[in-house]
Amino acid sequence: MRAFRFEALRLPPEAAAMRAKVREFLRTERARGGYASHRTSWSTFDPEFSRRAGAAGFIGLTWSPDYGGHGRSNLERFVVNEEMLAAGAPAGAHWIADRQSGPQIAKHGSERAKRLILPRIAAGECYFGIGMSEPDSGSDLAAVRTRADKVEGGWVINGAKIWTSNAHRVHYIIALVRTSPPSADRHAGLSQLIVDMGSPGIEVRPILNLAGAHEFNEVFFKDCFVPDDMLLGEPGAGWNSVTGELAYERSGPDRFMSDIRVLVELIDHVGGEPDERQAVEIGRLVAHFATLRRMSTSIAGLLERGESPVTEAALVKDVGTAFERELPEVARRLVPVEPSPDDQGNLFSEAMAHVTLQAPSFTIRGGTPEILRGMIARGLGLR
Amino acid sequence: MRAFRFEALRLPPEAAAMRAKVREFLRTERARGGYASHRTSWSTFDPEFSRRAGAAGFIGLTWSPDYGGHGRSNLERFVVNEEMLAAGAPAGAHWIADRQSGPQIAKHGSERAKRLILPRIAAGECYFGIGMSEPDSGSDLAAVRTRADKVEGGWVINGAKIWTSNAHRVHYIIALVRTSPPSADRHAGLSQLIVDMGSPGIEVRPILNLAGAHEFNEVFFKDCFVPDDMLLGEPGAGWNSVTGELAYERSGPDRFMSDIRVLVELIDHVGGEPDERQAVEIGRLVAHFATLRRMSTSIAGLLERGESPVTEAALVKDVGTAFERELPEVARRLVPVEPSPDDQGNLFSEAMAHVTLQAPSFTIRGGTPEILRGMIARGLGLR
Amino acid sequence: MSMPHAAHEMSAIMLDQADRLFQQFITKDALSAADRGIWPDALWAAVEEAGLPLALVPEEAGGVGLGVGDAALLIRRSAYHTAPVPLAETILANALWAEAGGAPVAGPVTLAPTNARDTLTLAPAADGRRTLAGAAHRVPWGAQAGHALVLARDEAGAARLCLVPGGAAASTALRNLANEPRDTLAFDGVAVPEAMIRPAPDRLAGSLMAQGAALRTQQMAGAMERCLDYALLYANERVQFGRPIAKFQAIQHMLAIAAGHLAAATAAADSLIEAAGTPGFAFAAAIAKSRAGEAAGQMAAICHQVHAAMGFTREHPLHFATRRLWSWRDEFGAEAFWQAQIGRLVCANGGEALWTTITGEAAE
Amino acid sequence: MSMPHAAHEMSAIMLDQADRLFQQFITKDALSAADRGIWPDALWAAVEEAGLPLALVPEEAGGVGLGVGDAALLIRRSAYHTAPVPLAETILANALWAEAGGAPVAGPVTLAPTNARDTLTLAPAADGRRTLAGAAHRVPWGAQAGHALVLARDEAGAARLCLVPGGAAASTALRNLANEPRDTLAFDGVAVPEAMIRPAPDRLAGSLMAQGAALRTQQMAGAMERCLDYALLYANERVQFGRPIAKFQAIQHMLAIAAGHLAAATAAADSLIEAAGTPGFAFAAAIAKSRAGEAAGQMAAICHQVHAAMGFTREHPLHFATRRLWSWRDEFGAEAFWQAQIGRLVCANGGEALWTTITGEAAE
Secondary structure: OOOOOOOOOOOOHHHHHHHHHHHHHHHHHHHOOOOOHHHOOOOOOOHHHHHHHHHOOOOOOOOOHHHOOOOOOHHHHHHHHHHHHHOOOOOHHHHHHHHHHHHHHHHHOOHHHHHHHHHHHHOOOOOEEEEOOOOOOOOOHHHOOOEEEEEOOEEEEEEEEEOOOOOOOOOEEEEEEEOOOOOOOOOOOEEEEEEEOOOOOEEEEEEEEOOOOEEEEEEEEEEEEEEHHHEEOOOOEHHHHHHHHHHHHHOOHHHOOOOHHHHHHHHHHHOOOOOHHHHHHHHHHHHHHHHHHHHHHHHHHHHHOOOOOHHHHHHHHHHHHHHHHHHHHHHHHHOOOOOOOOOOOOHHHHHHHHHHHHHHHHOOOOOOHHHHHHHHHHHOOOO | OOOOOOOOOOOOHHHHHHHHHHHHHHHHHHHOOOOOHHHOOOOOOOHHHHHHHHHOOOOOOOOOHHHOOOOOOHHHHHHHHHHHHHOOOOOHHHHHHHHHHHHHHHHHOOHHHHHHHHHHHHOOOOOEEEEOOOOOOOOOHHHOOOEEEEEOOEEEEEEEEEOOOOOOOOOEEEEEEEOOOOOOOOOOOEEEEEEEOOOOOEEEEEEEEOOOOEEEEEEEEEEEEEEHHHEEOOOOEHHHHHHHHHHHHHOOHHHOOOOHHHHHHHHHHHOOOOOHHHHHHHHHHHHHHHHHHHHHHHHHHHHHOOOOOHHHHHHHHHHHHHHHHHHHHHHHHHOOOOOOOOOOOOHHHHHHHHHHHHHHHHOOOOOOHHHHHHHHHHHOOOO | OOOOHHHHHHHHHHHHHHHHHHHHHOOHHHHHHHHOOOOOHHHHHHHHHOOHHHOOOOHHHOOOOOOHHHHHHHHHHHHHOOOOOOHHHHHHHHHHHHHOOOOOOOOOEEEEOOOOOOOOEEOOOEOOEEEEEOEEEEEEOOOOOOEEEEEEEOOOOOEEEEEEEOOOOEEEOOEOOOOOEEEEEEOOOOEEEHHHEEEOOHHHOOOOHHHHHHHHHHHHHHHHHHHHHHHHHHHHHOEEOOEEHHHOHHHHHHHHHHHHHHHHHHHHHHHHHHHOOOOOHHHHHHHHHHHHHHHHHHHHHHHHHHHHHHHOEOOOOHHHHHHHHHHHOOOOOOHHHHHHHHHHHHHHHOHHHHHHHHOOOOOO | OOOOHHHHHHHHHHHHHHHHHHHHHOOHHHHHHHHOOOOOHHHHHHHHHOOHHHOOOOHHHOOOOOOHHHHHHHHHHHHHOOOOOOHHHHHHHHHHHHHOOOOOOOOOEEEEOOOOOOOOEEOOOEOOEEEEEOEEEEEEOOOOOOEEEEEEEOOOOOEEEEEEEOOOOEEEOOEOOOOOEEEEEEOOOOEEEHHHEEEOOHHHOOOOHHHHHHHHHHHHHHHHHHHHHHHHHHHHHOEEOOEEHHHOHHHHHHHHHHHHHHHHHHHHHHHHHHHOOOOOHHHHHHHHHHHHHHHHHHHHHHHHHHHHHHHOEOOOOHHHHHHHHHHHOOOOOOHHHHHHHHHHHHHHHOHHHHHHHHOOOOOO
């Protein structure tokens, strides 16, 4: 086996400058009461925050200025992301558009799509959802049944998507649809379409999550028309761009920093003189966190160089998810707490309540452990 | 699902009496320097110890006095076993014969086999090994290729067994052999034969374990004759008795007490005033241990009533193995130790050295976690 | 339990009836309403009609006189159905009050204090009544219960049980993760007539912690069984990559591990039945609560993983069970609280005494 | 590492040569002999011939002048091959001694002390020499090494490095779990000429612990890679139930988890390369040793489980790697030792400072 390499990434000076800039922005945001870190995260949907982040130039960093971007490196983008996560910023409105949809459009979109959409994403005004899963497919994306039929000037979609985050409040979703009938190659005949959520023929039904919050949706399409220039890439090539997209999103710091505020609140709750148990266990969590960040930065460097470390990215997600899952479980062993959503003023208790109810979702998004481990096993030559 | 039941077992008064008796025996053994608990366990082969245990009446407890047994209940036998384990007694010479081979012979053996063998086992003078695995079968026992052909007055064995503990120093092994050719029913045509290790046509080759100790062996059979009355049960019915045997051995306290001396030495090493970390983690281990013992005693009660709790027994083994594996890993986090086989006088270091090198075997014997979890899954209706 | 065959039969019938009652009244709508803070009148009326709150009150004191084992199984079943009422607390409160010589009361009864940090005191008598001082946090259904059974120290340091009517103490609303009410009750100045004050039974050793831990252990065992049932059902029904996910080895292994946790929690809960009333009860409760609490977290995690996105919805009832597990494992002392007590005890006794502690000889 | 392209090429050639050397001399027989305490003469001669012990000594001081990154990879490769010699210790000792202004010596050089409990002191000078006091435990190849580089405090409390010839201190033999010599050296009364005493480089901050931890981290990353290689090979070759066990989902998942541990350990080891020579080195070593140590234990457990009985034999070479992992994770401070230091530091700084500690800004 070729050993994994997580070479040091020395962030360039412009990344340090960007870090200072985003920190100043976030400091101002917190000072103005824009958000409370222990209660928010990158999945908190806050259009006001996103608009200010866009205005300050923190969205669409890597895209060409021709499309409203800022022509910056992936490493500067990485720094902005990790600072947002570390600060618990409520970046949920623009996160998917910035991380995933925008880059896909920049790479595979038509000129009109790029001109129409990218500048608005970068301004923090235009949000995206993901339309991959279906009621009968789940992890098995190749089982997609929603279909788009070719018509004059575009495509007509019929079918349904499920688990689409924020479908009720985003402007677009990118839907994975079948554009030719199933064949022996299960992965052939799939395409990605940018669907304007204001189009006729779309119905959105909420799915409340276990905490009672409305994040997910079912999306039903009935003869929903999408113009030709909203197709991403070539018809039938959707599988490759979807799997590429997943690889890309897997190694980001959002894969192990979702609940990092629990660690921050834990440290403050424990105070400056931890007992041996608290010191050892907090030290262990910090060692895990520091190492994950190291892995993630290395991969950012590889991506910047144009490499595509698929197995390493899946490893970051798998190891990162385990860390996210374990963090609140360790925390509750170090400090007695009966988490309550109503425990105003006890930041640790509130953070624990929030995270305990969110934790089941950590293993779902971006590929279940089963899928990820299967990918890793393939990378190891086991399948 | 029907919930598992681990009903309370109130041990009968005769079990308490037996407990007092075996404790007294073990106290005497230790006082005379018969063994050092932190270095020995139920897999330590010590014929002298076994002879004295036999003479004191602690082997073959449940068998009829007609065959040298003591006509006691399974619960008394259970108490003797757990006391031996708790004391770290070197019971490895007679353990398999007492736990597994003897009961099989008592149940399925011929009159001559019973008269010939059982009294000697009970006396602590006759030891057994298990001949199930083969080089190409491993966990897949149905893949057995060693074959026994019918001849006048008996059977002739050809083939090889592997991983037979103590084959070089036991008197008999019970070999699982193919007595009719493979058919559609993979489990048909297998039989169990009691093989006298003094017979011509047997070659034993040592397999050193990773600590360099000689415990395992390969056993080669070349035209090895076994008389008819050394067949266990009916020809071809071997599969059922083997799987029954495995179920029987799975719930015993030897499945979670192999390294319990580490916990004892850890407690002594920590001393009477543990810090918070030591108190919490030792408390956790004790809670696990106490619960496992509870599960195991309940099953002993069910077995005594003639029930056959196969899934529950597999659960005890699976949960028990996890405990055995975890124990030294937790211990080394509580007390700094660099385990060394030479660290005379530091009982904790010596115990840790012994157990760290033995630990990989905990998951092997009695069925790997894969096999066990498959059995449990079957019990849960998943396959 | 070693119980006569006939009693075992009777108990099976009684449990069966209770099961049907729970099934009938604990509908998804009822659970959702309770989640929004609405008291389930119909359920509680049926529970009271069936005499369940008096399960452990002796027949001669007007109760049902169930054995400890049957009451434990009843509580487990109520938790299996995620009954959104303080039935476990009421059964225990009525039993303790009856044991102290009091007459059982109707309606839900809660308990205070429920954690090791709160201490309540009872001022000396004046005018045939005494006043309480101190606050109790996280009192189950503190504001909604008809009564609270309060353990307080009197001026001599003796533990007393006081039966205080609902509403007597000022309450501040709080919920646990399952949205079960866990209110703060401020008892300062609450007057209690002498008739409502009784010496606490010695076996409490001045604390409700071990008794409360035992309740939560039984409840966790019940709710864990429900979680596993949901997961087995889902695994056999949900098809991915062309076959039920139950056929995937990874899912089978996860569920086998979950079954191990259920088995351990059940064994731990069962052990409390025989320990009831013995000097070893507090130690057994420490073992059981900490072992079951650890198992509860693992069970919830595995079952959510098996259910994937489906289990993360409000629609699927899994969360009624898992949110309770996440709450109950922390109540009446989380794992670390009890483990520290166990650890200190066994360390004080030394390594060689470990075994007799495990066999129960040391505690007797 | 950010290194010029050409240097990267050269390093690849050098590593490749070392790899071949290790492959040639570290045969199974050589490993078995070393396991029985026999010093591998031929291997060491070849190692010395190739200049490997002087890897980190600058060229102008007569060494090879490798970069820290190359030396780290070299040590990782030696551990991949489970080289039964103190090459890592010798590389470090020579580098430190050269840095302190000393001339490199031939032969294996060990280090003392190797744990936080041992303290060695240096008495005031007399007759142009000083005497050492104190004992060092678990000194790698303490009795067999040609020299020991000893860190001792002088009468003013300053840290000094002393190069002491082998045999000067009385030794007591002990082995770790891999049967590597870990001897006790009693330095009391050992005389050291002034010329063999030099001020310890400031960057040691008076301790060899962080440097030693860094060595063991590199070694663990190398040996973990070997373990995983063995397991992948075995899984693809071993047939059970009619197909290679690599095709079973449970095996695939175990090995994927193992790969995650290797990835984490490798990232931790790589992080030490850039931290070398910076003020953040000790903190980075604490992170890396504890993270890699945890991964090492998991890796050993998983690979043994995949190998089942076969991996439990002396015959299969897996144990040469796993016994080293079990030993190395405890040496120069086990996980808990370093974690406690990390934990105390981040708690003292408060929650909001955590992030700048992680990004490395706090330490610089």
